[in-house]
Amino acid sequence: IDTCAKIGIRLICESTVNQFPSYLYNNQYICNALISMWGKAGLVKNAQQIFESVDQPDVITYNAMINAYGKNRMGLEAVDLYRKMPNSLRNEISYICILNACSHSGLLDEAYSIFNEISHKTQQVITTMVDCLSRLFLFDEAKQLIEDYEKCNAPYSVMYMALLSGARNSRQSQLSQEIHKRMQLLFPNEKNHLISASILLCNISSALGDHEEAQALRLDRIKEFGNKVKVGLSWTEVNGEVEQFTAHDQSHPRSKEIYAEAQRISAELIKYGDVHDASWITRPLGEHETVESVLCSHSERLAIAFNFIEGRKPSFIQITKNLRVCGDCHQATKLIAKIRQVEIVLTKPTKPVIVSPIQKILSSCSSNRHSIFDSDATRFLFNNIKIKRKYRQ
Ligand SMILES: [Zn+2]
Known part of the structure; x- marks a missing residue:
């Protein structure tokens, strides 16, 4: 279970x-x-x-x-x-x-x-409240909570990450820089959090259109920590098979159909009044790219499109994502569900992304080496898929 x-x-x-x-x-x-x-x-x-x-x-x-x-x-x-x-x-x-x-x-x-x-009120309880206030963009209240906590306790990096994540969502550049600087000062040895903080800061610069600043931050990060960036992946299960997609993925045998469907969905969204939110694009556009083409190639959008070409008229779609879902995909998913009258669930697994050799069998996108599943989970899943095939026979 x-x-x-x-x-x-x-x-x-x-x-x-x-x-x-x-x-x-x-x-x-x-x-x-x-x-x-x-x-x-x-x-x-x-x-x-x-x-x-x-x-x-x-x-x-x-x-x-x-x-x-x-x-x-x-x-x-x-x-x-x-x-x-x-x-x-x-x-x-x-x-x-x-x-x-x-x-x-x-x-x-x-x-x-x-x-x-x-x-x-334990450290975790206060951190959850800081996260709650930050998600609602109540930064003064969140900072006050951290300040009160630190009167009697050592600073805790997760509280700052919650604050920074909220600042990213509300595109508060100055506040984000302040938090990032403070994190560098307080937690010089917490490499993973500093990398995440730098990525968030980078995303804010990109969201505000300052791609030069974003690039400078990216280079600083690579210089300090190396180029370790987690690849964003989405999984979806259709007809007993698990398919995996990365952003701009063209490795699927039905890639052309998937992209055509993603474009059809995009046209429906625009017709419905949706405006693509370019602030979720975290790099400069390539020569042949548009805001629409980049956002519609996010892994979750390809996974949703795949459900429509493979399942024709699905009544339920589930996408599992290893990283956070961008604001544009979040909004688009809600509208797709409404326009196409289908229930869509976006799930984020609690397990980290690890490489799994069995992925080739599970997914036709064999060029992708990453999987959410650890070895036991993979075995379990694989057995389960076989069971379902038996049922269909
Ligand atoms: Zn997205």
Whole structure:
């Protein structure tokens, strides 16, 4: 179940759970894991059903359900359940889950009210609140929280990353530079966070059209840390096969059709009144590129287009992404779902990207070496796909 949750692909979750004997549902550990899995796969109703079947929900049951609501932007339902949860059961994870749920649904008042009620505010709880305030662009309040925390504690880099991420989304160049400088000063040995911070700063310069500054920052970063950039990848499962796409990917055998479909979708979006947001392009345009051609070649857009050519009229599309989804793709996905009347779930796995040799078998894009799946998960997934093929026969 944990592996299914990490992969987050709905059909794999369903075909696995369908094989469970019914007595497993009497086991609370299993139920807790299932609630978490359905939440990650975007099937909140299934999570709710399991939750309601548990006689005496424990702290893990509640936390899993609150998190399932939060991940699916059902903040009000999460708050409602948190209020029903016995006070004595709540722990640090409950606070983190509910604050995250409020944050992702923009419920500022609820977040503040819950945060103020928490008597023992740990580092992680405060970081979650900093993230919540930063996502809502309340930077003065977020900075104040960090300042108060640092009166009695050592600075914590994740708080600054949350602040910087919010500054990137609101394109606050000066604030971002301030945060980046402070991070360099406070966390000189935290290489991974400094790389991420530099990438965010770079993205802000690009978003504001200052490609020279972005290039200078990129070169500084490469000089200091080497050229280690994570490749953005999207996965989608259609007819029992997992396909993988990178941005501007042309390695798929049906690449021409995929790009033609992506263009058709783009034309529909424009007709609907959508304006492509060039600020999400993080490099200068090439000679034959346009804002539209670059954004429509993002890996998630190609994966969505593939679903339409392969599945014709899909009623459900799930895309799993290893990195964050850009603002333009986020907006476009919502509109595509509306225009084409299809449910689209964008899932981000909790596992890091690692290389997997079995990827060649799983995906026709054999030139891509990266996979979200670790070896156990890959074996599991591979077995599962074989099972589904057996069903179809
Ligand atoms: Zn994008």
